[in-house]
Amino acid sequence: MSDHDLPRNLPVVPARSGDDGESTRAVHGPRQAPPEQQPMGLPTYRTSAFVFETAQDxxxxxxxxxxxxxxxxxxxxxxxxxxxxxxxxxxxxxxxxxxxxxxxxxxxxxxxxxxxxxxxxxxxxxxxxxxxxxxxxxxxxxxxxxxxxxxxxxxxxxxxxxxxxxxxxxxxxxxxxxxxxxxxxxxxxxxxxxxxxxxxxxxxxxxxxxxxxxxxxxxxxxxxxxxxxxxxxxxxxxxxxxxxxxxxxxxxxxxxxxxxxxxxxxxxxxxxxLLTLPVRVARHCATAAAVAEALADHPRIERIDYPGLPTHPQHQLADKLFESGPEGKRYGAILAVTPGGDRNVGMALCDGLRVGTVATSLGGVHTVVSHVASTTHRQMDDAALAAAGIAPSTVRVSIGLEDAEDLIRDLEQALDRLPV
Ligand SMILES: Cc1ncc(COP(=O)(O)O)c(C=O)c1O
Structure with a gap:
């Protein structure tokens, strides 16, 4: 094969490339120059330090x-x-x-x-x-x-x-x-x-x-x-x-x-x-709206707080401040679901879910639930919770990217089985 036939991108170390010892060659081996083209994906600069040509630089x-x-x-x-x-x-x-x-x-x-x-x-x-x-x-x-x-x-x-x-x-x-x-x-x-x-x-x-x-x-x-x-x-x-x-x-x-x-x-x-944020959030919000509407009249629900429901105290403010997409208005994807009953009822709602997962955090692909009074707001007694507008049974639901019908069915079956 002549030089002429060699592929241009073949990594080659030139002949007679120096007489440094093994360890020096290991540390200072030839470095690939950064390509002039923009990569489609984002390069990860996994380095703690950057090199300078001169001390003055x-x-x-x-x-x-x-x-x-x-x-x-x-x-x-x-x-x-x-x-x-x-x-x-x-x-x-x-x-x-x-x-x-x-x-x-x-x-x-x-x-x-x-x-x-x-x-x-x-x-x-x-x-x-x-x-x-x-x-x-x-x-x-x-x-x-x-x-x-x-x-x-x-x-x-x-x-x-x-x-x-x-x-x-x-x-x-x-x-x-x-x-x-x-x-x-x-x-x-x-x-x-x-x-x-x-x-x-x-x-x-x-x-x-x-x-x-x-x-x-x-x-x-x-x-x-x-x-x-x-x-x-x-x-x-x-x-x-x-x-x-x-x-x-x-x-x-x-x-x-x-x-x-x-x-x-x-x-x-x-x-x-970030590249998929609008697409994911649009879906999170549409599913959250569907779940909130479907559950609003469930007999075991005392209240649902979701800015997309017309009953929400700041529904009009949300209409003004929040973005819309081709799928409609986005009201976020967090619901505060309050079943009638005490703390145990809220915990039973979490435990009764099959698709929803009991976990901390929010905003991910999984629907995640947490019983507010025993987790994020555990330092508050019932009176302090009431002052903050939170019931002992309130469950925070972060709606994920599962199918809306499955989430609605999951929450309904858990609500239906709550202790009275
Ligand atoms: C409203 C809000 N702000 C800030 C934070 C803190 O973020 P991080 O857990 O990434 O430190 C959280 C985390 O749950 C949050 O819910």
Missing amino acids: YADVLGDQTSGYSYSRVDNPTADAFALGAAAMDAHGLEQDVAAQAFASGMAASSTTLLALCSTGSHIVAPAAVYGGTYGVIRHVLERFGVTATFVEGNEMDAVRAALRPETALVWAETIANPTTAVADLSGFAAVCRDAGIPLVVDNTFASPAVCRPLQWGASLVMQSATKYIGGHSDVTGGVVVGDVELMARIRRARIDLGGILAPDEAFLLHRG
């Missing part, structure tokens, strides 16, 4: 004089590719630029954001029903450093306004509350924050950017636990914050200091999740 990148990568705790191209993809979902139609950063978990995203925006003496306004992990960072970490918080009951913008103080650093909101599915008045909260000159930070985990894009309603920053709908398959943990470029630059600095960046393999999976 290294100094310039560290000094932010030139763009480039140095160390994967600081930045990583796969993490950045995921952040960019997430930002593109949230940024659609906005008049201003937005930036994004990827994190190792939703809590890394939230805690880094809070630490970046607060200092000793700062005050935070957050909902009384805020996610337990966020409550924990505020009460168990930030309070030790002199940050105070007011937890506001209900969903009224006047209550948020009344809670503001001169030292309030930010208002934190959740698009859809856990487990009540109360919908936050994002544009009202944004107006209050604009008047006060402080950022509105929205945890959009229960909605995802395929249901709601809080930046469009005036939020300064939107945070997601990407572990949920963005990953979508219950096989990866991550978080992302998207929003105002200057605030994001502060958050990036805090992320570098705190070390909560997303790992490259996880970034690959989450980026892949």
